[in-house]
Amino acid sequence: xxxxxxxxxxxQVVTSFGAHRVHDGIDLAVQPxxxxxxxxxSGSGKSTLLREMILLHTPDSGSVQVLGTDLKGLSRQAxxxxxxxxxxxxxxxxxxxxxxxxxxxxxxxxEHTAFSDRLINELASxxxxxxxxxxxxxxxxxxxxxxxxxxxASLARALALDPPLLFLDEPTAGLDxxxxxxxxxxxxxLRELFGLTIVIITHDLDLxxxxxxxxxxxxxxxxxxxGAMAELARSEVPAVQxxxxxPRARAAAVQADKVAAAAxxxxxxxxx
Ligand code: ADP
Ligand code: MG
Numbered sequence: 001x002x003x004x005x006x007x008x009x010x011x012q013v014v015t016s017f018g019a020h021r022v023h024d025g026i027d028l029a030v031q032p033x034x035x036x037x038x039x040x041x042s043g044s045g046k047s048t049l050l051r052e053m054i055l056l057h058t059p060d061s062g063s064v065q066v067l068g069t070d071l072k073g074l075s076r077q078a079x080x081x082x083x084x085x086x087x088x089x090x091x092x093x094x095x096x097x098x099x100x101x102x103x104x105x106x107x108x109x110x111e112h113t114a115f116s117d118r119l120i121n122e123l124a125s126x127x128x129x130x131x132x133x134x135x136x137x138x139x140x141x142x143x144x145x146x147x148x149x150x151x152x153a154s155l156a157r158a159l160a161l162d163p164p165l166l167f168l169d170e171p172t173a174g175l176d177x178x179x180x181x182x183x184x185x186x187x188x189x190l191r192e193l194f195g196l197t198i199v200i201i202t203h204d205l206d207l208x209x210x211x212x213x214x215x216x217x218x219x220x221x222x223x224x225x226x227g228a229m230a231e232l233a234r235s236e237v238p239a240v241q242x243x244x245x246x247p248r249a250r251a252a253a254v255q256a257d258k259v260a261a262a263a264x265x266x267x268x269x270x271x272x
Contacts, residue, residue: 004032005068007165007197008053013062015048022048023059024221030199035191035211037200039243040218046201047091049218050167053199054088055079067165084112086165087158091173091201093150095142101153102128102138108160127156131186148179155186165197166190172204180204187211205249209256217243229256 006029015023022045030036038046051057052064055071064071067085074082095104106124109115115123128138131152142150151171158166171187172180184207190196202208208215209229217225217232219239225232233244233253243249 006030006065007032007034007067008199009063009065010049010053011063013049013052013059013064015045015052015057015059021221023062026062026218026221026223028216028223028226030197033191033195033197034213035187035198035200037202037208037212037215038218039202039208039215041242044218045221046218047169050169050199050201054086054167055083084108084161085163086167087161087163088167089151089154089158089169089171091169093142093154095150095154095157097142099141100138101133101140101142101145101156104142104153105138105156105160108157112161123160124156127159128153130159131156132182146179148175148182151175151179151183152186159190162194164195166199168198168200168202170201170203172202172207180206183207184211205243205253206255209253 008028008030010026010028013023013026014021026049038049040046048057052059052071053066055074058072067082069078069082071082095101096107099107102121102124105127106120109120109123113120125135125138128135133149133152133156137145137149137153142153145153155168155171168187172183175183187198187200187207188211191198200207200212212229214226214228215232216223217237217240224237225235225240227235232240235241244253
């Protein structure tokens with residue numbers, strides 16, 4: 001493992017909404033160029049934890065460090081510049097309906113750089129092709145796109161400022177299997193090409209088995225399991241086991257085994 005400091009480090013994070021304690025002491029660290037997933041049942045606090053990593057929510061106690069910066073007590077200006085160093089793909093896309101796809105992708109550049117219109121257009125076109133969308137999609141409005149295309153377009157926007165860190169909330173939810181597979185390989189290629197650190201919230205077992213390095217299982221306010229999928233699959237913790245029961249979980253594990261067997265030796269996550 002690398003000796004570089006973690007890209008994200010959470011220590012004893014506690015979060016409550018009224019009397020409801022959602023996080024009861026969360027510790028975790030995400031390493032450089034790692035593809036890290038947060039999983040857990042609905043309401044287990046995944047989205048809130050992600051919001052705490054991107055300065056949209058502040059925990060009641062504990063510390064959150066991202067890209068070497070403690071998020072507590074940042075000045076407005078420091079927060080603004082830090083926010084430009086990560087990209088976020090929200091669950092429901094979050095593109096502006098009144099702008100074309102191309103304008104949406106260029107928007108962060110328009111807001112945060114003094115680049116010329118021409119350069120912004122060129123960079124937006126390059127991001128469009130990077131996520132596998134045809135140039136003509138750029139002229140379309142978000143409402144005209146399929147679910148898979150919308151996810152790709154919002155990924156292109158998240159990548160507009162070339163962030164070293166990317167957050168993806170349910171990147172394959174609602175996609176057909178072929179589109180979802182496309183997202184799997186896109187995520188892998190982003191890490192390979194740019195060394196991005198990627199944090200994913202997902203329920204998608206194929207994505208978890210085939211793309212992630214490590215996974216944190218949230219339940220009852222804590223991290224109940226942390227490790228590669230193959231390690232978690234052997235865990236005896238009930239909250240972790242819950243994810244590996246049932247036909248869908250087994251089918252994904254079998255598929256991952258087949259992929260691993262077909263792949264070369266250096267496949268990092270090869271299950272035993
Ligand atoms: P997950 O993403 O794992 O489904 P969330 O982080 O969205 O879970 O929510 C965790 C819990 O916190 C849920 O019980 C949810 O109702 C509650 N919660 C989240 N955000 C708020 C909020 N702004 N106000 C009150 N309760 C909230
Ligand atoms: Mg959520």
